[in-house]
Amino acid sequence: MKNTGVQSSTQQVNSSLENQRATQAPAGKLQMVRKQGIIIQPEVASTSSSSMRSPAGRTRLVIAPSKPTLGTTAESVESHGRKTLKARSISRNHFSGDAKLSEKHNLTSTTDSLNTARHQIKQDYCLLALLKGFDADKDLSHASQQLHQFLENNGTKGPELQKRLTAILQQFKSQPELAKLLNQPATTLTSLLNAKNINHFRIDITDTIRTPERLDKRETGLGHTLRLNDKGDWKELYKSYDLSNQHDAKTIKKAHDEVFAAHPLTEIKEGSTTEFHVVLGDGKYGKCIPVVDIKTGLVEAGKKSSIIDVAKDDYKNASKLAKLVSDKNKHLYNVPKSLGISVSSKFEMKKGKTPEPAPQSLTTFALGRTSDEFYIAEKNIDLYAKKQYESFEDKFFEQVKRLVTLVQALEEDQLVQPDFKPENVVDFKHIDIGEIQSLKDTFKPTGLTPDYTMPGTRTKLKLNEMELKTYNRFSLGASLLNCVSAYFASDDNVPNALRLPVTNGFFSRGYYTEALDHVPEELGYTDEDKPVTDAMKLTLQFVKHLMADDRSIAAKIDLNQWVKDIGQARISQQT
Structure with a gap:
């Protein structure tokens, strides 16, 4: 679909985090503020759905064409005192109450109620979908063993599902031709096993199994919700877990x-x-x-x-x-x-x-094995607040090296990351890489975070070659500034030598050329003076050169030499 425009919305930083910007550091610990980005996304045209649920949630109403078309039938459905037409497709694989389903492979006896029948259909679909996820079409015996183990101690319905699985496997064993259908969709197999109820209650299985790619724990009774991916694999969601449960442990x-x-x-x-x-x-x-x-x-x-x-x-x-x-x-x-x-x-x-x-x-x-670089910087700043200057320098220097290496990798492959920042670096790797673009393509300023974004990115119709070439370097400078000082250049309480003007939420310019080597002697966190060490001063000068208003200055920077000089200026390197 061709995009006709863009819209943006700013996510405001939580007020509790804003309060952490106070000049007085609480209890000897300096707090850093994690900045949120600006979402710039294509406008999505609104579409009207042809189907909806009634307020009672019991009847699915589908607006039918003025005349029944080939392959559909129309029946009158009573819903809240009104009649409407319900169109149902009767295709070969659509097992609805309008099409008589063969009961040759049926496993479930006709139940007393529609709700019980639907519950059994949902259970069977869950088991068959997971069985297919364990590659039952290739090795049914191995897949069934894996599924039995997966269901053990899994949620409140694990034992019940294990019993039902045993019955299904017995049906496969007694009807080998049914097992040969394991390469068919799980909904097809579910329909075959529940043919009597589907015919008796005229059940539309697509209406019963509304989310075939999602097995909600509230419906399955398992410990966690499961999601199906594009490769046919089921993923178990662990936003919450209990290590006293054997399955979770x-x-x-x-x-x-x-x-x-x-x-x-x-x-x-x-x-x-x-x-x-x-x-x-x-x-x-x-x-x-x-x-x-x-x-x-x-x-x-x-x-x-x-x-x-x-x-x-x-x-x-x-x-x-x-x-x-x-x-x-x-x-x-x-x-x-x-x-x-x-x-x-x-x-x-x-x-x-x-x-x-x-x-x-x-x-x-x-899975990232460490926190992102922002949290690492937050811990480093705490060392500075506790006057552990040597440890602080060594820690933040490691961050300097990591972040510089990542920007060098972007430059070597002629790539630009519109939203380069410590939060997007985990395990010394770029994450959210879907935003990264080739310099050979037209630059799209998406997913921007104001305090890391080069001036002019939002206001100019097109960035020039020099600006694009040094875009990553401006974001690198902003990242290092926050890592070494806990400040952003837009903060109200940042020392004047490090402050940059802001217009409409974004920087309006970079640092002036004549002020690139001017850095503060102290950072003004608390009433008690804390020194800006030589390594910190050199890092802040590095930052200002990377964020220079004259982008040709940033382009000429020898990144490796600056890193080497900062490393040698550390307290731990002095004799």
Whole structure:
């Protein structure tokens, strides 16, 4: 779809974080403020849905054409005192009450109620979908063993599902021709096993299994919701888990001990020592949580988003980017592994319309073993507040080297990252790489974070060659400024020598040439003076050159030489 325009919305920084900018540091600890970005995304034309649910949630109404068309029948449906037409497709694979389904492979006896029949259909679909996820079409015996193990101690319905699985497998054994259909969709197999109820209650299976790519824990009774990706793999979502549960402990405890326990966003449930809530990241497009591939047991990071077009574009662009990156630098990028899209448990509220289930994407990545560089910088600044200057210098110097190396990798492959910042660096790798663009293509200023964005990016119709060439360097300077001082150049309380003017939320210019070597003697955090060490002064000068208003100055910088000089200026290097 061709985009006809763009719209932007600014995510405001939480007021509690803004309060941390006070000049007085609380209890000897200096606080850093994590900045949110500006979302610039294509306008999405509103579309009207042809289907909706009644307020009671019982009858699905579908607006039929004025005349029944070939392949459909129309029946009158009573709903809240009104009659409307319901069009149903009668295709070969659409098992509705209008088409008599063969009961040759039926497993389930006719139940007493429609609700019971639907519950059984949902259970069977869950089991068959997961069985296929374990490659049952290749090796049914091995897949059934894996699924039995997966269901063990899994949620409140695990034992019940295990019994039903045993019955299904017995049906496959007694009817070998049924097992041969395991390469068919799980909905097809579910329909065959529940033919009597489908025929008796005239059940439309597509209306019963509304979200085939999502197995919601509230419906399945399993411990966690599962999502299907584009490769046919099921991912178990672990936003919350309980290590006293055998299933959770077996699946996630190792990752919890090595990564999540020390993660700054991990929360423990009040009154518990084993229940945890984990968010690995909370960005402008959605949250990132732990997910587990049920077939391999691999723990990954899963980024959830309700902005589907952006998620699709990022996934596509990331795949394209992987081909542009040189072999030398591939290890510096966290390329997404899979993408899944399904309807979420939340509803979209649109004015004047019935609430509809909201679509949601899940993009998976290799799990980061450390916090992002912003949190690392926050811990480093705390060392400075405690007057541990030598340790502080050595720690932030490691960050200087990491961030410079990542920018050098971008420059070597002629790439530009519109939103380069410490929050987008994990495990010494670029993340959110779907935004990275080739300098050979037309630059698109998407996903910008004001305090890291070069002046003119939003206001100019087109950046010139010099500006594009040094774009990453401006963002690098802003990142290093925050890492070494906990300030942004736009902060009200930043020393005058480091402040830059802001217009409409973005910098209006860089640092003047004559002031590039002028840096403050102190940072003004507290009443008690704390020195700006030689290594810090040199880093701040490096920052100002990278963020110079004259971009030709930034272009001429020898990054390696500056890093070498900063390293030699550290206290630990003095004799």
